Amino acid sequence: MQLISCPWCGPREEVEFSYGGQAAVAYPEHPAALTDEQWARFVFFRDNPKGPFAERWVHAAGCRRWFTAVRDTRTHRFVSPSEVTS
Amino acid sequence: MSRVPGFGRIDRSRTVTITVDGVPYTGHPGDTVASVLLAHDVHPRTTSVKYGRPRGITGAWTEDPTGLIQVEEPFPEPMLLATTVEATDGLVVRGVNGQGRLAEVADTARYDRRHHHCDVLVVGAGPAGLVAARAAARRGESVVLVDDRADPGGTLTGTETIDGEPSPAFVADVVAELADQPEVTHLQRTTAFGHYDDGFVLALERRGDSVDGYGLRTRQRVHRIRASRVVVAAGAIERPVVIEDGDRPGVVLASAARDLLHRHGVLVGREVVVFTTNDSAYAAALDLHEAGAGVRVLDARDEAPRGWARACAERGVAVTPAATVRGTRGEERITAAVTGDGTEIPCDLLLLSGGWTPAAHLVSHVGGALTYDETLGAFVFGEPVAGVEVIGAANGTLALADVLREAGGAGAPHAPAEDDGAPPRVLWRTEGDPARQFVDVARDATVADIARAVGAGLTHPEHVKRYTTIGTAHDQGRTSGMLAIGILAELTGRPVAAMRPTTFRPPFVPVAFAALAGRERGDLFDPVRTTPLxxxxxxxxxxxxxxxxxxxxxxxxxxxxxxxxxxxxxxxxxxxxxxxxxxxxLGTIDVRGPDAPVLLDRLYTNMMSSLKVGRVRYGVMCGNDGMVRDDGTVLRLAENRYLVTTTTGNAAAVLDSMEEWLQTEWTDLRVRLTSVTDxxxxxxxxxxxxxxxxxxxxxxxxxxxxxxxxxxxxxxxxxxxxxxxxxxxxxxxxxxxxxxxxxxxxxxxxxxxxxxxxxxxxxxxxxxxxxxxAEKGYPIIGQDTDGTVSPHDLGMSWAVSAKKDDFVGKRSYTRPENRNPLRKQLVSLLPTDAATKLPEGSQIVGFCADGRLPAPPVPMLGHVTSSYHSAELARPFALALVKGGRDRVGEVVHVPVEGELVPALIGSSVLVDPEGARRDG
CATH class of the missing domain: 3.30.1360.120 (Probable tRNA modification gtpase trme; domain 1)
Known part of the structure; x- marks a missing residue:
């Protein structure tokens, strides 16, 4: 069981966290202006890189705050310190 | 009796009585089931699983591949090793052959867990672990020291000298010093069985009937240890040399015979042949000789080590270099060892030592790579793993003086070096019939089986393991795994260094589910929430x-x-x-802040900002995909404050989702959410x-x-x-x-x-x-919906605002699929016999005029989501999701129920009071 560094609480056990998928996928400013395909890409499509990946995590069983962290998907190691979502 | 005076650390002043296969035996505290039996000259005997060959024990601890027993009292436990079960008064066991028996009554004993956070965890309280733990404690670090045996000291037999004193005194000194440190936790009978990420180690403590400082009697305890640094000092496991009929009772590892003598005072045989490829077996030969056995040493190397040869000569132990053992003679037990030149040497015990395999398990668990050490004939730790150190025999360092230096650094204790030692010879097997050369005696797998695997084209140890089952028994190939790789290399003509050993996975020893469950059983399995009523x-x-x-x-x-x-x-x-x-x-969430109306307008499909204070509105929440996630009522308490209700089972998920939007997307909204359900x-x-x-x-x-x-x-x-x-x-x-x-x-x-x-x-x-x-057609989210149902599918277009620019899910409604008239829609179903209650989950098919299902594949129209008897309608009814359901109102379809086709009439989802006349009383 990994330790994940919550920016508010410090290192805590993995089971206290929930995964929120790829970070920085912003809700479109004008959904109505998008084609069906563009909208579907926003709703359903996410990157799946082999290597560093910026992800959203939430300290669900702790402070309940969301944050962004970069994790290497090959090793599961968090390669950058966590930072708070803007 | 084979108990030798002057040997062993058992407490001879007290006796315990155990029952094995119905026969009572007396032993002493400090004994195991195996040592009690051997002390009575009873050689534990089982029968091999495949060929029915007699098997004794070959090891003295967890490495033993054969001596399985079933414990009956105090509580049934299957598949334990006679060598690892401590002899306690009243213990009842019987031998098993491969299959144990689970208890048929509930286990009322307590199992629990304890958490530790420390600077350093040391696994193993042998010389390396003790010295490393002491060094860490002296540096002021918090230390957890675990060791799987009853006493600390590891392979120290008591005959060694450390810092000028006998090793038992040295061990006692270190243990006493550790006991004085408040930041040191020292646990014996505690096996580290799994090593996971970031210094997380699980260890199982066998507590027997002991009572802890809280007055708790816990049979077993799982320690969850999170350490900044993990020091693996788990020792090494001796392996035999594969010989013909080497599975015969009376063929034992040299270190096991020595361990039984020094721990339990048991002499396993009187006429002993020692066959070795390395120096370590000489100590066993000399100790057994001193205990009264006649001993001969056959050394596979061209020259015997000079120091050991001298010591043997002084005591009258014959040493023959450049000699091998090819096989054994005997029926139920060995009567002679057959040497490489065909000579039969009568004996009742053959000790084998084919070298030492470091206990690599705990490093392998965390992905540590292993590399082949040509001198040892074993895999050792290769690339370092962050936060993990390996010392002592686990690191391939076997000589005590070197082990102490490695563990203790500059201030390490000192032990005299052994004189004139010689490097081991790497020898996997001797000449002989491959079909009678057992590699894994627990699985009855031979060299011939490995050859068959190679013949079938398998060359990787992982494949050969699965083909032959070598290393898959309770012992996980502790003694056989390295032999199998060495023999595979020989048979395929490749260097051993080119092989990748099989991966070790937790648990290192079998762990009872009861221990893993701990106290989370029965009422404590999952929290139970009850209302004040x-x-x-x-x-x-x-x-x-x-x-x-x-x-x-x-x-x-x-x-x-x-x-x-x-x-x-x-x-x-x-x-x-x-x-x-x-x-x-009902989940209840307090939504407060100047932007609360904006948030709810974005989250609900309908308008909540226009709701007047004092009023209530039903609302539907969807995901970006436009599918219904939850529904409930919204009360406007004040201009800036709402009370939102959710379905009971969804309360946490809805709050989480609202928080996610607020924290990650709409960070400008000034809103606070509070769960007020309780x-x-x-x-x-x-x-x-x-x-x-x-x-x-x-x-x-x-x-x-x-x-x-x-x-x-x-x-x-x-x-x-x-x-x-x-x-x-x-x-x-x-x-x-x-x-x-x-x-x-x-x-x-x-x-x-x-x-x-x-x-x-x-x-x-x-x-x-x-x-x-259901009579009113109100859906239950999660019962009548499944994540693919939109508000329109539920007939709730009225709850979807056309006025709002946007809300979560809105954009998806204009996708063609969401406007497909053949989407499944919520309707009612009335079985036309007015008697059958359609089972929930039943499939719905088109009406079959001949009363029989057509040949498969039968087109499915949908399924029954809810089904009940109605008092008001005086008949059973159902809700269902049916393709294009609203256009089919009035149509009769078929629902297959237990082989019969039940006709049912599709109707509007509202069956009672469709005009809504009753709501005002």
Whole structure:
């Protein structure tokens, strides 16, 4: 069981966290202006890189705050310190 | 008796009696089942799984591949090793051959767990681990030291000298020093069985009947240890040399015989042949000789090590270099060793030593790479793993002087170096018949089996392991794994260094499920949430159902009633007079802040900003995909404050989702969310006479329809306690929801019951609630929907705002698929026989004129989502999702039920009071 560094609480056990998928996928400013395909890409499509990946995590069983962290998907190691979502 | 005076660390002043296969034996504290039997000259004997060959024990601890027993008393436990079960008074065991027996009664013993956070965890309290733990403690670090045997000291036999004193004194000194440190936890009988990320190690402590400082008697305890640094000092495992008929009882590892002698004072044989490829077996030869055995050493190397040869010569132990053992003679037990030149040497014990394999398991668990050490003939740790250190024999360092230096650094204790040692010879097997050369005696797998695997084209150790089953028994190939790789290399003509050893995975030793479950059994398996009215429900004879972690009253059967009868009675009471239900489990979220209306407008499909203070609106929440996630009512308490209710099972998920939007997307919104589910207790009072009941209890309220309209709420006071009453109906009847702070729930409930007595007020449960709402076509999210259902599919286009620019899910409704007229839609189904209750989940197919299903594949139209008996309709009915369902109203379809086709009429989802006339009473 990994330790994940919550920016508010410090290192805590993995089971206290929930995964929120790829970070920085912003809700479109004008959904109505998008084609069906563009909208579907926003709703359903996410990157799946082999290597560093910026992800959203939430300290669900702790402070309940969301944050962004970069994790290497090959090793599961968090390669950058966590930072708070803007 | 084979007990030797002057040897062993058993407590001879006390005796214990154990029963093995029905026969009582006496032993001493410090004994194992195996040592008790061997002390009585009883050689534990099992039969091999495949060929039925006799098997004895070959090891003295967890490395033994054969001596499996079944414990019967104090509690049945299968598949334990005779060498690892401590002899305690009253223990009853029997031998098993490959298959154990699980207990048929509940285990009432306590199992629990303890958490540790430390600077350094040291695994193994042999010389390396003790010295490393002491060094860390002296640096002021917090230390956890675990060791799987009963006593510390590891392979130290008591004959060594460390820092000028006998090793037992040295061990006692270190243990005493550690015991004085408040930041050191030292646990014996504790096996580190799994090593995971970031210094997380699980260890199993066998506590027997001992009572801890809290007065708790726990049979086994799992220690969850999180360490900044893990020091693996787990030692090494001796392996034999593969010889013909080397599985015969009386063929034992040299280190095991020595261990049995020094720990338990047991001499395993009187006429001993030692066959070795390395120096370590000489110590066993000399010790057994001193204990009274006749000993001969055959050394596979061209020259015997000079120092050991001298010591043997002085004591009269014959040493023959450049000699091998090819096989054995005997029936139930060895009678002779057959040498490479065919000579038979009579003996009752053959000790084998083919070298030492570092216990690599705990490093392998965390992905540590292993590299082949040509000198050792074993894999050792290669690339370093962050936060993990390996020392001593586990690191391939075998000589005591070197081990101490490696573990203790500059201040390390000193042991005299061994004189004139010689490097080992790497020898996997001797000449002989491959079909009789057992590699894994637990699996009856031979060199011939490996050859067959190679013949089948398998060359990787992982493949050969699965083909031959070598290394898959309870011992996980502790002694056989390295041999199998070496022999595979030989058979394929490749260097061993080119092989990748099989991966070790947790657990290192078998661990009982009871230990892993700990105290999370029975009532403590999962938290149980009950409402403040729970005791009343129990007293009223309620049957309960689990909704998430909640216990909810499902119905209240009277004497002689089954669920169907009780629910019909409760339904009728609500439809004709008045009923009362505990709705306290509804998720309730307080939404506050100047931007609360903006947030709710974005989250709900309908408009919440236009809701007036004092009013209530039903709302639907969707995901970006436009599919329904949850529904509930929204009360506007003030300009900047709403109270949102969610379905019982979804409360946490809805709050989480709202938080996610607020924290990650709409960070500019000034809104705070608070879960108040447990704060409020809610009583739903429903039925035509509910107004009379509410009016009687809350005298300050004008409950007339004009003053207290549908979907409005009012605050009032009852005996000084604030109460909120809302006209919300989940049954279609005139209904009120009464909310009060949970501490007052019982009192308010009692007042409502008393006021309702005149009308025969009937408590009803969730099953009745489900029937009543289904009669009105109100969906239950998660029962009538499955994540692919939009509000339009539910016939709730009216709840989807056309005015709002955007809300979560809106954009998806303009996708062609969401406008497909053949999407599944919520409708009702009335079985035309007015008698069959369609099973929920039943498939729906088109009407089959000949009364038979066509040949598969049969086109499916949809499925039944809810199905009940209706008191109001006096027949069974169902809700269903049916392709293009609303256009099929009036059509008869077929529902296959247990091989029969049941015709059913599709209707509107609202079956009772479609005009909505009843809601105002």
């Amino acid at each position: 729970h005791a009343w429900h129990v007293a009223a004879g309620a049957e309960f159902e689990d909704v998430g972690q909640w216990k909810r009253a499902r119905h209240y059967p009277r004497a002689g009633e089954d669920m169907t009868a009780a629910v019909l009675r409760e339904c009728a009471a609500v439809r004709t007079s008045v009923g009362i239900m505990d709705a306290s489990t 704060h409020w207790s809610i009583a739903a009072v429903a039925g035509p006479r509910s107004r009379d009941v509410i009016g009687a209890v809350f005298g300050d309220l004008d409950v007339s329809n004009d003053a207290f309209g549908f979907m409005t709420w009012q605050d009032t006071v009852l005996d000084g306690t604030p109460v909120r009453v809302a006209r919300i109906s989940f049954s279609g009847e005139l209904a009120f929801e009464v909310s009060v702070a949970s501490g007052y729930a019982s009192a308010v409930w009692a007042r409502l019951l008393a006021a309702g007595q005149a009308y025969g007020i009937t408590p009803y449960g969730t099953e009745t609630m489900h029937v009543l709402r």
